Amino acid sequence: MYVYDSYDQQIVDQRVVQFKEQTERFLAGQLAAEEFLPLRLQNGLYVQRHAPMLRIAVPYGLMTSTQLRKIADVSRRFDKGYVHFTTRQNIQLNWPALEDVPEILKELASVQMHAIQTSGNCIRNTTTDQFAGVIADEIEDPRPWCELIRQWSTLHPEFAFLPRKFKIAVNGSQSEDRAAIRFHDIGLQLVKNDEGKTGFKVYVGGGLGRTPLAGQEVRSYLEQEDLITYLEAILRVYNVHGRRDNKYKARIKILVKALGVDKFRELVDAQWQMIKDSPNRLTDEEINRVKSYFTAVDYQPLADETEKLASLRFENDPFDKWMTKNVQAHKEAGYAAVTLSVKKVGHPPGDATDTELEQIADLADQFSQGELRVSHQQNVVFSDVKQSDLFALWQALDALGFADPTVGTLNDVxxxxxxxxxxxxxxxxxxxxxxxxxxxxxxxxxxxxxxxxxxxxxxxxxxxxxxxxxxxxxxxxxxxxxxxxxxxxxxxxxxxxxxxxxxxxxxxxxxxxxxxxxxxxxxxxxxxxxxxxxxxxxxxxxxxxxxxxxxxx
Missing domain, CATH: 3.30.413.10 (Sulfite Reductase Hemoprotein, domain 1)
Structure with missing residues (x-):
């Protein structure tokens, strides 16, 4: 997974210091509520019914066990000891005190986490398939492209105050769309051209809310080198032409519908012609730099355990049901991806306590090389589990209440x-x-x-x-x-x-x-x-x- 360089860490550390000073000024009455509003929003802080809510970024849903333990510690020390996994692969604290938020952000920064642009009228966390990089039917791992978008969009001065919030999703699978790309402001589908080169099909204008619309195709094939400049062109058209007089009509979906997709495409292409050869055009060197962070984990040459597992499944019906619903085939022989159901009956869907987070982190270390993912369905995924460990993992999850074999069913609410x-x-x-x-x-x-x-x-x-x-x-x-x-x-x-x-x-x-x-x-x-x-x-x-x-x- 991507690891911060010194530049990333400097940005996050500086933002912590900056927001601490802004919060202190607000609490001292030196900043009015309307002045503090955009500052707190772009640091992930909402004011909810009972207390502030802090939304923590989990870029494309990927995190380490160390980061999850930090979340558990923060929730215990500064909240009520539980968190909420969101449909956009982030994590929310529902009860932090406003005066504690700068210290929370400082704690998060110590493990390369933050809350930057998790709210506000800016480009939000880019999302993707929770099985990215480990499923067999991928055209290509979409996570490096998500990371390139993250690096381009984070604190981008031109797009810090858009007409409304803006969401981008990337899908790499050829047969399924677990990222719901057609319901994002921009949806990117990895495709290959006739020469076998990877590029993108681009959809714009999807979204839910008061006016739910599926995104429309604006480009059937975009060269990968042109990804950032084309996104920039779309954002510039939206920034200029998007409604700012009515927040209910301010999303890009309303602009695309009002103009018509052909006229919108025309405006984007005109803008793009002016910037497509700018320094933001991706080079092979830059693409490969980011891809180098997403090399395969240390997969061992393992025998396929399907026959052995079949015997265990025959002897144990609960294990068989869990294998059917919660275990995903892996592109590497002898491995599997496992979904932990965070949907216990009688508990809010997607909620987990500090103790449960630490238990999940321990299991990630033991069974999934210290990594985990947050899914759109508000569950947790271990992406690299040895087939030979599946029965032991199931037993451990069952004891903790995370083995309900309900993933994809009516009860996976x-x-x-x-x-x-x-x-x-x-x-x-x-x-x-x-x-x-x-x-x-x-x-x-x-x-x-x-x-x-x-x-x-x-x-x-x-x-x-x-x-x-x-x-x-x-x-x-x-x-x-x-x-x-x-x-x-x-x-x-x-x-x-x-x-x-x-x-x-x-x-x-x-x-x-x-x-x-x-x-x-x-x-x-x-x-x-x-x-x-x-x-x-x-x-x-x-x-x-x-x-x-x-x-x-």
Whole structure:
């Protein structure tokens, strides 16, 4: 993984000192709240319902066990002893005191971590597939490209105050999109041209929130050397033409829709012609420099353990279920990638305590060469586990409660913190997730349902990505009461689409029953092993509406 050089460390250390002085001035009354607002936002600090929230950057979801132990220590000393894994592969503290934040940032800097540009109207953390670099169907490892974007965009003076926040995602897989690139301001898909050279297909104008839209293709093939200059051209067009008079219409998706993709492409190409041969054009030397940080770990020549594992799976049904749902094939023989489920029933999805973080760090050292990843599904991934260690790892995870074989199922709920924490939320998210998990806590039934994405957001900001869940749930306010709107058919993958609203919203206590009726229609209507999203696309909404809104006789 990428390791800071002296320049990186200097930037982070200077930012710590700078924000300490800014915070002290604000607390002393020398900075007004409106002056402090953009300063704290670009250092990852929000003011939430009960306390500040600090969002810590985890670039492209990759971190070390040492960094995770530091997060555990910080959460214990300066917070309430737990953290939240986000859908954008970051980590949040929900209860730090404002006066402690500079010291927290100093602690993070000691292990090459920070909170720079995790909020505010700037270029946010670039995200990618949680299995980047270890899956067999990759065109190329996308992480070096994420790192190049990080280095270019961090504290970029021209793009520090954009019309609104800006998110970029990169996908390297040929067959799947686990990075949801079509729902980012810019989505980059690695592709190869006819000569076999790697470049990028570029999508612009995706996003969720009040106006969910899938990104549109603006370039079918971009030379890799042109990546940064082309991104720069897109950002310049957005910076000039993006709305600043209305924050609800300020995202680039609104600009692309208003102009039309052809006109937008024309403006970008005109800007790009002026800067494409600038010093920001990538050289082979620079590309290879960054790629050198992402060389393969020290893989040992190992025999394939599939047959031995088959015997263990036959003898142990819980282990077999875990292998089916939580273990991903690896490009190297004798290895596997493992997803730790951070979705215990009765606990907020994506939350982990300081003790659990330290236990995960210990297991990463023992089983995954000291590295781990944060996934978009708010889980944790060990990317380089020996197949011969899988049974021992499963036993250790089972003892800690992280071996629930529910990854990809209805109970692998994506959920924002909602009204329990967030001042923007219209309704609570966590209790709805817990109620649905309890309703569908039969593993055999979950396995029979197959892959099914359930996403829950507490407001239209869509931090739970409800628009692109196969089943999406949105908290809404009705005259001071919490209700929940349901959508069906969202898809964050290669067949990107926004879900359609089923109809009028429901009370909280009705939600488990509503989801049960939706699932019943699916089970009754599917052909053998037909996935939920396929059934929804084939039937449309009407059969689900009829069941859900039918009056009891």
């Amino acid at each position: 994506i959920c924002c913190p909602g009204g329990d924490y967030c001042a923007l939320a219209n309704a609570k998210s966590i209790p709805i997730a817990e109620a649905i998990q309890t309703e569908f806590n039969d593993l055999d039934y979950l396995f029979d349902l197959g892959d099914l994405d359930l996403n829950i957001s507490g407001c239209m900001n869509a931090c739970g990505h409800h628009h692109i869940g196969h089943i999406g749930v949105l908290g809404v306010d009705k005259k001071g009461e919490e209700f929940y709107q349901v959508s069906l058919g969202g898809d964050s993958g290669v067949n990107a689409q926004v879900g359609k609203i089923l109809g009028p919203s429901f009370k909280a206590e009705d939600m488990p029953g509503v989801i049960k009726k939706i699932i019943d229609v699916f089970v009754e209507s599917r052909s053998e092993e037909e996935p939920f999203i396929s059934v929804v696309n084939r039937l449309g909404l009407e059969p689900f509406k009829e069941r859900v809104y039918a009056k009891a006789s």
